[in-house]
Amino acid sequence: MADHEAAGERNSSAQEVGEFLRRRREQIAQRWADETLFRTVFTMSRDEAVEACRAVVEALAAVAVADQVDNLGAAGFIAVRDQLGRMVASRTRTGAGSTQIADEVAALRTPVAELLRSELEGSPSGRTEECSVTLTALMGTLRLVVLETALNAGQELIDRQRLQLLEVATPVIKLWDGVVAVPLIGTLDSARSQVVMESLLDAVVSQQARFAILDITGVPTVDSLVAQHLMKTVAAARLMGAECIVSGIRPAIAQTIVHLGIDLGSVITRASLADALAYALHEQGSVVVDRNRTGTSAR
Amino acid sequence: MTETSGSVTACLPIHSDMDLAWVRQHVRQTAAQLGFGLVEQTKLVTAASELARNTLVHGGGGQVESTALTSGISRGLRLTFRDEGPGITDIQRALSDGYTSGGGLGLGLGGARRLVHEFSIDSRPDEGTAVTVICWVGGAPHPRQEGR
Numbered sequence: 483m484a485d486h487e488a489a490g491e492r493n494s495s496a497q498e499v500g501e502f503l504r505r506r507r508e509q510i511a512q513r514w515a516d517e518t519l520f521r522t523v524f525t526m527s528r529d530e531a532v533e534a535c536r537a538v539v540e541a542l543a544a545v546a547v548a549d550q551v552d553n554l555g556a557a558g559f560i561a562v563r564d565q566l567g568r569m570v571a572s573r574t575r576t577g578a579g580s581t582q583i584a585d586e587v588a589a590l591r592t593p594v595a596e597l598l599r600s601e602l603e604g605s606p607s608g609r610t611e612e613c614s615v616t617l618t619a620l621m622g623t624l625r626l627v628v629l630e631t632a633l634n635a636g637q638e639l640i641d642r643q644r645l646q647l648l649e650v651a652t653p654v655i656k657l658w659d660g661v662v663a664v665p666l667i668g669t670l671d672s673a674r675s676q677v678v679m680e681s682l683l684d685a686v687v688s689q690q691a692r693f694a695i696l697d698i699t700g701v702p703t704v705d706s707l708v709a710q711h712l713m714k715t716v717a718a719a720r721l722m723g724a725e726c727i728v729s730g731i732r733p734a735i736a737q738t739i740v741h742l743g744i745d746l747g748s749v750i751t752r753a754s755l756a757d758a759l760a761y762a763l764h765e766q767g768s769v770v771v772d773r774n775r776t777g778t779s780a781r
Numbered sequence: 782m783t784e785t786s787g788s789v790t791a792c793l794p795i796h797s798d799m800d801l802a803w804v805r806q807h808v809r810q811t812a813a814q815l816g817f818g819l820v821e822q823t824k825l826v827t828a829a830s831e832l833a834r835n836t837l838v839h840g841g842g843g844q845v846e847s848t849a850l851t852s853g854i855s856r857g858l859r860l861t862f863r864d865e866g867p868g869i870t871d872i873q874r875a876l877s878d879g880y881t882s883g884g885g886l887g888l889g890l891g892g893a894r895r896l897v898h899e900f901s902i903d904s905r906p907d908e909g910t911a912v913t914v915i916c917w918v919g920g921a922p923h924p925r926q927e928g929r
Binding site: 669671672702703704705706707709710733734735737738741742743744 | 798801802805809819820822824826827830831834878885886888889891892893895896
């Protein structure tokens, strides 16, 4: 109730702080431009830094006037979120950790607090205190907004990299006329195995391949789910008229598969990619001649 | 039971596919540190992968505790997978090869049992399931244990 009444007051401390920020925007911006956060981001020109500071002050003022001092999602912050994001990214590139960035944002409070104190000199002490508490809360919220922006940027990066990994890790290679291969690397979860299957089947069509080799040298663990994915891929390739060979089965993996009880009897398997290629060439009737050896035997 | 000692060295959550990868990595590292050979490592990691997936898919998520064990001169690793899911109603059936309730190959539980030295399940309907596996470095688990 008390909060509600305070908010209903015509001239609440939040509004007063907001108006103060608007009034002293220029001065605050000039002071902030010399603080570490803005100085290190906008190294090219001070005018740019001042411009950026003005935008942040304006945003804070809007938030305060709207009486949303504690609200991270306040409309006022939306306008500067992009700018804060770029600033955080730029600080991160130069090696600043999130704690350091948070400290730098916290350092912005001091100059504003000083200005506020001098402005409110003479007014009742209770009022001054109320306003400086509000300002502290507002600056705390700004700090959280900056940290949140940094975290979101990190999450975005991770998501983007995960997507990239999905594509990068599954190239289909043409080994010979009619022979394609996919070297599988890393964990073969459902999403990745789906990508593998699709790109392999596409390659079978476009390369008119009769043989497809799945090389699992780079897959550290073959459990029943991975085996199931492999068998499904093999079955799908077979439906398209291509014969599938699983290669790169290491001794440890072979023993594990046997103990697990997975029946790979219906799948052609080879220990190495070279063996698989040799098998495919033999099956399709291609003959590779070693010139040196034939030379010797002819002599 | 064998006289074993050890304290819980790590407790990992299992709530997503990413956690499964983390569990595999952790088990592989711990097993390598304890001196497991490559084949034993692979077997243990595969068993852990199966059981962790069961915890995630059938148990709705849970956690795994890993404990380094010493018994005399042998060293081992104990992994306990716990969930608070619906539990397993017919354990014998769940252990039999080819039985699946989730569209898999039906080899997870039985296969995991064949990959480790000691295996036990404690499951209560509607309360959850705990699967404990132990693997000893050097393979053969205490020869005297079988006489007891």
